[in-house]
Amino acid sequence: MxxxxxxxxxxxxxxxxxxxxxxxxxxxxxxxxxxxxxxxxxxxxxxxxxxxxxxxxxxxxxxxxxxxxxxxDWCKVKDIADDKRADLYSNTQKVLEKTLPKFEQTLQDVQQISRENQKKKKETLQKIEDQSTAILACVRRIEQKLKEAVEQSFQSCLEGERDIREDFRNLSGLSKECEMVSQKGSDTDAIMVNSKLEKYIRQVTDLHSDSFKCDSSFEPGTIDNEEIEKMFGRVNVVSRPGRSNYVPQVVVGERKLLSKTTLNEDITSICSLGNQIWLHPRGSTENVVLDHEGNFATVKNFGVVVSHAFAKSLDGFLLCVDHVGKAILKLSGDGKFSKVVNTAPMKPLSICMTREGQYLACLEDSPSNGHAKTSQSRVFRLSVSGRIVQSIGTRLFKSPKKVLENTNSDICVIDKPQDQSSLLSVVSSAGVSMFKYTALSPSDVCCDQYSNIILISHRRPDVQILDHKGALLQTVLAVDIDNTFSALCVTIDNDAIWVAGTNGNVARIEVVYN
Structure with a gap:
């Protein structure tokens, strides 16, 4: 070029x-x-x-x-100051004469539309409630039908009990009659009574109490959330267009596998912070810092193992989670840690900070029996004080491990159902499912400034770039195909995608937007 x-x-x-x-x-x-x-x-x-x-x-x-x-193309400030000052005056006049009046009219229109939206929202919520009532009524009818079938089945057993009780009374009376006939009755009476008695004896011989047990039982059907959602219906979400529809083409430049990290451990978390790249080796309290070119800068000992969840705060400092200590931590500019949120009794798996200054967190319930397989993780929105303000997609995720907010406020979640491949699930800020991406079995996700979604997988050496609707834009190898590389985490800065993985490997992929 x-x-x-x-x-x-x-x-x-x-x-x-x-x-x-x-x-x-x-x-x-x-x-x-x-x-x-x-x-x-x-x-x-x-x-x-x-x-x-x-x-x-x-x-x-x-x-x-x-x-x-x-x-x-750059220059000294003084060489362009006069031109910019003239532009400032011209733009100010334009704002006062045209932009502000138009903005005021638009504001009035938006306020009217907002009132109409509130009315439509109320009507939509009422329809959802009516549908819920109808489905619950159907469920009650099915419940009553099953109960009646059970009652009928057990009723036959009760009738059998009454019959045998009656036979017992009859046989008791007959036995006394037979005793009298055998001593004083005529020959004809003896023959007739004996015939009746032999009939009862045969009935008793063939009778077994186990035959009165009722084998009726209830086998619960499979509760399929997706089928229930189909039956319930769906909300057709129409996102409001952003201020700009400009989405540039992503052009991949030079790819480099960096060997200057001097690490042998797997890197489970990576975060771009200013001109630094932070790396967390698995299970270590020491964390490595690289410069913007990937050169080794320093090592920071946090004193705690911060799991696999680096993130960036709104004021540009490093956030991480203490899984064992059940807390979200912040590393300030002077190198000191502070606990910003206590998540107990739940354990944090990953966090990110939203543009509104809240936290999105994957929190894991601590099982009472201490068994890891019985623990469950969920996605929550937390206030700055740590108060849960929203439970997101409770029925949409099986076992969320990583959460991230896109620049359009959509929420990207890496979900890992037990004994299944992981997937990317994207929901709106309100928790409405938008799409799922299962092609890659992703292990980590990050997003660029245009809401493109960048995925990596520990099973493959490539990086996949999706648009905000889930369409695959581009696939690029993180390293040369003949190089053994297993990707575990990913981050992006202004002009590069950084992929880190096994044995301390870090790859830097230059990207530009056309």
């Missing part, structure tokens, strides 16, 4: 080839304003934002240019 753009302070904005692929560093408006007000780089301490990247439309420092924006 030709890159015929000029670089450096003297570069002309018109020389940027719009068809070229470039790595765009996504920065939130709040972060951009904060950087502008302080004049300091959020990624590099004590570095001044004295340069401007035209390619990314972003203020940067010298270190940023050297690390991420080397091939971009």
């Amino acid at each position: 030709s890159r015929s753009r000029r670089r450096g302070p003297a570069a002309d904005t018109r020389s940027v080839n719009s068809s070229s692929l470039s790595v765009r560093t996504e920065v939130s408006p709040v972060q951009t304003v904060a950087q502008t007000l302080t004049g300091m780089c959020s990624d590099h301490e004590l570095e001044i934002l004295n340069l401007y990247c035209r390619t990314c439309d972003q203020l940067v420092c010298t270190d940023c240019v050297l690390q991420k924006h080397k091939l971009h």
